Amino acid sequence: MLDTIQDVPVIPSADLETDPHSTLRRYRASHPFAALETGGYIVLGYDDVSRLARDPRLQATEVALPAQAGLSQGALFDIFAHGMLTANGQVHQDRRSPISRALVGEVAEQYRRHVRRSAHALIDRCFASGEMKLVGDYAAPLPALGLAGLLGVPKGELAPFLRDIDAMNAFFRPDATAATASSAEKAAVRVRSAIGLLIDYEGDDQAGGFLQHYVRLAETEPRHARVETLMQIVQLIIGGTESVRTAIVAQTANLLANPLQWRAVVENPERVPAAVAEAMRFEPGIAGLVRLSAEDIAIEGxxxxxxxxxxxSLMSALRDERIFDRPDTFDIFRLNPGPSHLGFGGGAHQCVADALGRAALQEALSVLAERLPHLRLAQPPVFSGHVFVRGSTECRVTW
Structure with missing residues (x-):
């Protein structure tokens, strides 16, 4: 007989904000899921998270999240209403298919080259000073610059484009406020307009690039409207910048906090993929996958x-002691790193651009190790967020 919902513990928000990993570990030891003080439920174990990510009874949230924030129209609302990540069923498939097909082939390598070139340029700006704000000077602009290069944003329009992306993304951060939503809405309007202009401009370019190829594929879908074409690119930008920023900070800070591991990456660049994978397990940029339960689901009675x-909860699943040996230890030398890390989600909604995400993280680390082998951690970051996108305080490094 199934237990009643009263048997499920409620996790205090203060505990998750103060020490999320210890809190999740404590509840994971005795419960497959728990209730959140702010509402809803959080699933804790790796096997359950992996299985439920593919369970059709858990659906994408569509417009539930903006509705909670009091939004029923506008540019931010449209990101949820017309994006693939928040859609279900055939609508999700129709929106995902064109961009998924557009991202195959050489696109990841093209993006990797944009990221690498941008990483060198960002380091050049502050190299002589011997110090850097890892978030503001490197991790935040780097993935956005890579995507801007892939989308063909003109050099003269880069600065406002990056500012608008940052302002729009603030709506999705753990510390978002009503004031944040207001400025994010205005920025989202500008980002949407900029993408529309890029699409129209590329439409005159028969040679084309990634954006041109995507638009052509999207236009072959009979139910695909222009607003959907725009919103898939907006969601690609959000997904490819905010969580990647936090992941760049996390992988760098954790390596520098373990000097032998940092030195191993510096001396052997072939260790970069393993270092990135371990950092995504240990301190992921996405705290969890947010879904809506369409019906009752039985989990361990x-x-x-x-x-x-x-x-x-990816944060909890990726430190599940039943799956990973010494889960609370950062170790890029793991002989058995464990199963798929879920770092880019799972199921039908797994990140459509996971190859781009890995490329950004690997190039961010490779260039740092190449250019700044004597990098030191001067001010460690503090990470926040236990539901969706995670954030971090500034992290200062010196050399």
């Missing part, structure tokens, strides 16, 4: 009720 927001 307990009932996850229908009609609820459900967080599939």
């Amino acid at each position: 307990r009932t996850l009720p229908a009609g609820q927001l459900v967080v599939l």
